[in-house]
Amino acid sequence: MTVLSVQNLKMYYKTSAGEVKAVDGLNFDIGEREVLGIAGESGCGKSSLASTLLKLLPSNAEIKEGKIIVEDADLVSMKDSDVRRNVRWTRIALVPQGAMNALNPVFRVGDQIAEAIMAHSNVSKADARAKTETLLKLVGIDPARGRHYPHEFSGGMKQRAMIAMSLALNPKILIADEPTTALDVIVQAGIIRLLLSVKDEFQTGVILISHDLALVAQMSDKTAIMYAGKFVEYGASKEVYKNPLHPYTLGLLGAFADIRKPKEALTSVPGSPPDLIDPPSGCRFNPRCPYAEEVCRTDEPPLVEAFPGHSVACHFWKEIRAQRSQKT
Amino acid sequence: MSDEDVILDVEHVKKYFPVRRTFLQAVSRQSGGQVHAVDDVSFKVRKGEIFGLAGESGSGKTTFLRTALMLTAPTSGSIKFKGTEISRFNRRQMKKFRTRIQVIFQDPYESVNPRMTVFDIVSEGLYVNNLVKSREDAVQRVTKALSDVEISPPEEFIYRYPHELSGGQRQRVAIARALVLEPELILADEPVSMLDVSIRAEVINVLLSIREKKGISIIMVTHDLALSKDMVDELAIMYVGKLVETGPAVDVVSSPYHPYTHALTAAVPVPDPDAPKIRVLARGEIPTNISPPPGCRFHPRCPFAQEICKNEEPPLVEATPGRKVACHFWKEAHEAFSKGMDAPAGAEIAQ
Ligand SMILES: Nc1ncnc2c1ncn2[C@@H]1O[C@H](COP(=O)(O)OP(=O)(O)O)[C@@H](O)[C@H]1O
Ligand SMILES: [Mg+2]
Numbered sequence: 001m002t003v004l005s006v007q008n009l010k011m012y013y014k015t016s017a018g019e020v021k022a023v024d025g026l027n028f029d030i031g032e033r034e035v036l037g038i039a040g041e042s043g044c045g046k047s048s049l050a051s052t053l054l055k056l057l058p059s060n061a062e063i064k065e066g067k068i069i070v071e072d073a074d075l076v077s078m079k080d081s082d083v084r085r086n087v088r089w090t091r092i093a094l095v096p097q098g099a100m101n102a103l104n105p106v107f108r109v110g111d112q113i114a115e116a117i118m119a120h121s122n123v124s125k126a127d128a129r130a131k132t133e134t135l136l137k138l139v140g141i142d143p144a145r146g147r148h149y150p151h152e153f154s155g156g157m158k159q160r161a162m163i164a165m166s167l168a169l170n171p172k173i174l175i176a177d178e179p180t181t182a183l184d185v186i187v188q189a190g191i192i193r194l195l196l197s198v199k200d201e202f203q204t205g206v207i208l209i210s211h212d213l214a215l216v217a218q219m220s221d222k223t224a225i226m227y228a229g230k231f232v233e234y235g236a237s238k239e240v241y242k243n244p245l246h247p248y249t250l251g252l253l254g255a256f257a258d259i260r261k262p263k264e265a266l267t268s269v270p271g272s273p274p275d276l277i278d279p280p281s282g283c284r285f286n287p288r289c290p291y292a293e294e295v296c297r298t299d300e301p302p303l304v305e306a307f308p309g310h311s312v313a314c315h316f317w318k319e320i321r322a323q324r325s326q327k328t
Numbered sequence: 329m330s331d332e333d334v335i336l337d338v339e340h341v342k343k344y345f346p347v348r349r350t351f352l353q354a355v356s357r358q359s360g361g362q363v364h365a366v367d368d369v370s371f372k373v374r375k376g377e378i379f380g381l382a383g384e385s386g387s388g389k390t391t392f393l394r395t396a397l398m399l400t401a402p403t404s405g406s407i408k409f410k411g412t413e414i415s416r417f418n419r420r421q422m423k424k425f426r427t428r429i430q431v432i433f434q435d436p437y438e439s440v441n442p443r444m445t446v447f448d449i450v451s452e453g454l455y456v457n458n459l460v461k462s463r464e465d466a467v468q469r470v471t472k473a474l475s476d477v478e479i480s481p482p483e484e485f486i487y488r489y490p491h492e493l494s495g496g497q498r499q500r501v502a503i504a505r506a507l508v509l510e511p512e513l514i515l516a517d518e519p520v521s522m523l524d525v526s527i528r529a530e531v532i533n534v535l536l537s538i539r540e541k542k543g544i545s546i547i548m549v550t551h552d553l554a555l556s557k558d559m560v561d562e563l564a565i566m567y568v569g570k571l572v573e574t575g576p577a578v579d580v581v582s583s584p585y586h587p588y589t590h591a592l593t594a595a596v597p598v599p600d601p602d603a604p605k606i607r608v609l610a611r612g613e614i615p616t617n618i619s620p621p622p623g624c625r626f627h628p629r630c631p632f633a634q635e636i637c638k639n640e641e642p643p644l645v646e647a648t649p650g651r652k653v654a655c656h657f658w659k660e661a662h663e664a665f666s667k668g669m670d671a672p673a674g675a676e677i678a679q
């Protein structure tokens with residue numbers, strides 16, 4: 001069953017220099033307990049997408065087009081007060097990027113979680129406290145630590161506390177935006193393990209946003225590769241990683257140091273991501289693409305299904321695939 | 329290799345910091361203790377070698393770097409640069425050596441002044457150290473350094489500002505700034521961790537090529553074991569102020585001896601949904617180095633720990649030719665790992 005369906009979603013920021021096309025025509029679905037991973041370079045619009053899905057947007061942001069459908073209701077046309085009451089926390093919860101630094105330093109962690117629970121539901125203080133203890137235990141924190149202040153928590157524990165908070169009202173979908181960035185690798189593995197167990201325990205769908213392709217591969221059923229506000233490749237994770245089709249996906253994989261492999265030379269994707277105010281015409285990746293031809297500079301390739309459940313937005317994906325299979 | 333090849337010889341370096349006492353400790357005249365940031369670390373870096381120092385945050389990597397840069401004197405021990413003890417230099421003595429050891433910082437956005445042109449940034453060290461005769465001389469050297477880091481055409485880039493450069497170009501300009509002084513040793517503190525994966529290779533490959541062409545030695549501080557395997561020759565794994573394992577990077581990463589090294593490698597994600605999921609093999613979290621655990625510092629987190637590990641600190645000793653490890657049970661651990669086991673049979677592991 002689909003719990004979230006996003007259709008042709010566009011969200012632009014108004015700035016003095018022009019419109020920043022941060023989310024530019026995205027389509028995807030998430031089923032119950034499904035994990036969608038979204039990977040892409042910084043600035044490609046991942047966090048913008050996360051805040052758009054909850055309509056937690058700054059005043060200069062505008063949803064231009066599209067639908068965000070949760071249980072037959074479209075959040076784009078829904079009143080903000082209804083989104084706040086009926087969607088945030090209860091249907092979709094967000095652990096924002098840098099969340100662990102958002103804990104208020106002067107209040108005890110447990111109190112902050114209990115406050116948040118009370119702010120979003122009609123429960124007594126005692127019930128909120130009890131719920132807080134259950135949640136802390138669930139994310140692997142001794143409930144007694146709830147009496148401690150944020151500075152007495154390590155980064156990993158703060159992130160666990162934020163995840164606990166987000167689960168308070170049993171959301172159907174949990175969005176985790178760069179949940180492990182700036183954490184050490186063993187701590188990161190613990191958080192990812194936690195998200196996977198939360199998914200099973202709470203039966204939530206998860207949107208995992210990360211700049212780290214490998215992290216996304218470790219936990220996602222489906223993977224979207226995002227570039228300059230758009231998905232350039234999208235499909236079952238197995239397909240996207242085993243049979244990558246877009247030159248950008250190939251570039252990211254070539255740039256990635258894989259610990260399983262023998263010593264190898266790494267290659268970079270030349271250039272840098274485009275300006276989202278005035279992106280390149282045609283395919284937005286064309287200035288960095290080793291395969292680009294004239295048509296790539298003039299015509300934007302649509303995201304089309306190349307194989308069942310595996311889409312790509314590239315004029316030459318077939319040729320590139322044939323060329324690569326010849327080489328190996 | 330002969331000892332003449334040794335560029336940096338680090339012997340028994342310790343760096344302790346006093347901990348600020350809490351109010352209660354102060355009134356009760358207790359001492360606040362000490363942070364054992366670097367605790368008896370020894371290693372050698374040879375000419376043209378890339379030496380990797382890897383470990384989690386708080387393991388003491390940055391403190392070590394600061395001592396090697398003569399920014400802070402070690403509590404004890406010695407650091408010799410080509411035979412000369414440099415760790416307790418005064419300002420005047422330092423001057424002679426300052427150009428020979430250069431540093432590259434983690435954040436290319438913070439480490440370059442946004443109001444300076446590329447020329448000003450790269451030439452600054454030349455002027456500060458009175459190394460140029462004329463502007464033409466400076467321009468020529470800057471141009472050369474920029475082409476060494478593959479900023480081309482250099483004549484065009486010289487008058488640009490940092491905001492006109494990509495993240496990768498900015499970090500390469502930072503390398504050029506070090507390179508222009510013709511150092512023999514470069515200390516690189518997580519030089520690519522702030523960059524997007526897609527552009528890391530352009531910086532890594534520049535570092536590899538200057539080592540190749542100029543025989544410059546590089547100490548790279550990193551937390552990325554996969555990258556170490558691809559880029560580093562000799563790797564040292566640091567845990568709470570101590571080295572726990574050293575050896576050729578490829579061997580250490582692909583076949584660890586120390587349970588901590590193994591826990592690090594098992595936590596590294598790979599871009600393959602069918603690969604075994606990342607695993608947490610160390611219980612709890614890295615302890616603070618204010619009061620590190622007695623015996624082996626890793627023992628409270630270690631699935632192989634036994635009684636002796638709580639009492640006796642294992643020394644870093646040669647295990648097999650070219651590889652050292654500080655673990656009482658490295659043989660048992662290594663055998664388990666080679667059989668695909670993460671812990672001794674029957675032992676409880678973290679998850
Ligand atoms: N409030 C804002 N106003 C204008 N531009 C913004 C705002 N927030 C983000 N952006 C821009 O939107 C683009 C996408 O940013 P973001 O969603 O943060 O990307 P990511 O999370 O993938 O790093 C960037 O170009 C960024 O500078
Ligand atoms: Mg972001």
